[in-house]
Amino acid sequence: MIHDYAAFQYSQLQDLVEKLDRTSKNLDSRNKKIKKEAEKLIEKIASKTISIDPHTAYLWFAAQTDTEHNQKLTSAIREQWTKRTPHQHLDQQHGIRTIPDRDKLDLLPPFSFVLSFGFELRKPFLSKDDEAFHLLDNPVRKDKVFKTPVIAASGWKGALRYALWQLGYPEDSPSVDRLFGNPRECSQHEKLHAGRLQFFSTHFNSIENSIGYEIITPHDRETGTVNSRQGPILLETIRAAENNQADFTLAYIPLFYDSNIYKEIVTDFHILVRGIHAMMTVYGFGAKTSSGFGVAKDSVQKGSISLVLPDPVMKEINATQASEGSKATVMVKPKPFSTLTELSATEILPDLSFDKEGV
Secondary structure, three states: OHHHHHHHHHHHHHHHHHHHHHHHHHHHOOOHHHHHHHHHHHHHHHHHHOOOOHHHHHHHHHOOOOOHHHHHHHHHHHHHHHOOOOOOOHHHOOOOOOOOOHHHHHHOOOOOEEEEEEEEEOOOEOOOOOOOOOOOOEOOOEOOOOOOEEEOHHHHHHHHHHHHHHOOOOOOOHHHHHHHEOOOOOOOHHHOOEOOEEEOOEEOOOOOOOEEEEEEOOEOOOOOOEOOOOOOEEEEEEOOOOOOEEEEEEEEOOOOOOOOHHHHHHHHHHHHHHHHHHHHHHHOOOOOHHHOOOOEOOEEEEEEEEEEEEHHHHHHHOHHHOOOOOOOOEEEEEEEEEEHHHHHOOOOOOOOOOHHHOO
16 A cells, blocks of 8 residues: 555656656747746646655756756755745654653762753754755754754764863863763773763754755856856755754763762863853854854753762751651752853852762
8 A cells, every 4th residue: 555655656756747847848938928837837846746755856857967947947846845834743843852850860870960951043053964865965954753853962972072172172181081981993992981971862843943044155266156057055954043942961970980989070060061161152063163053042941950969968968858767869959050151160069078978
């Protein structure tokens, strides 16, 4: 049944492609009426084409001999595609939340913390999807199932690492090594280890309100005039629109720690929040950051640091929160913030003593 439907759909697509090809010949007519009717018919056929498979139709004409007719047909298909109303699942109209449930954080090892906040873009964000066939050279990355714009966890990791490098923390820095793990070129088995940071992917709240387009117009290097054969180039972006919010979340998990854990976590946290502030507001994330893309606003929504502490330490902070005679456990102490500047000045473990626990 599915194969029959697919065959039917592509037979319809073939008919539409052939109609576009035949109609395009009337664009050269000296009769203005015939030429105008041909343009309207091409627009109508192109709108039907995008409901089946706009990418195949576009690439079909783009692969043909570079003629003025094919350029007009590809432009018509692309224009109708940009005007479409993207389909989105009703349950995903407000995005996919990636902030962990605070009630479950006590399952993490002691001295772990989860840092999360909602942010809005100040400049559009560019990325590259791994879609094999697409009518744009640079479609923004989207979730495989729900097709919402997404920033991969690996993208956050690379952007943060770059921001720390810009701040003067090299690859061989002890904190960078603890946060991100050993370098790839490390060949010593005893030094191989995973980083303490675990990033979460970021999903923007909707397709219709998130997706925008940037236009690049190539110029001929010799004449300085617009190169009509290569442009304009349309880049799909995540727009810097009001209320186009998304969540940034990462977890710091020291699986193996020793007597230096207090000093390490304070040092790592100080470097981490400086890097996050610089990545979000200065150096950016995604593609073309050197041109100003991928920068967020300083203000955030529901910023919180949830720190997992051993039960005796929580008793020291607030004895009423721990029941008497309870066995050693972990508890979560939240720490709110409202701006990234405030986050960069936050202390993670102020005035705490760990001598009683021998750590």
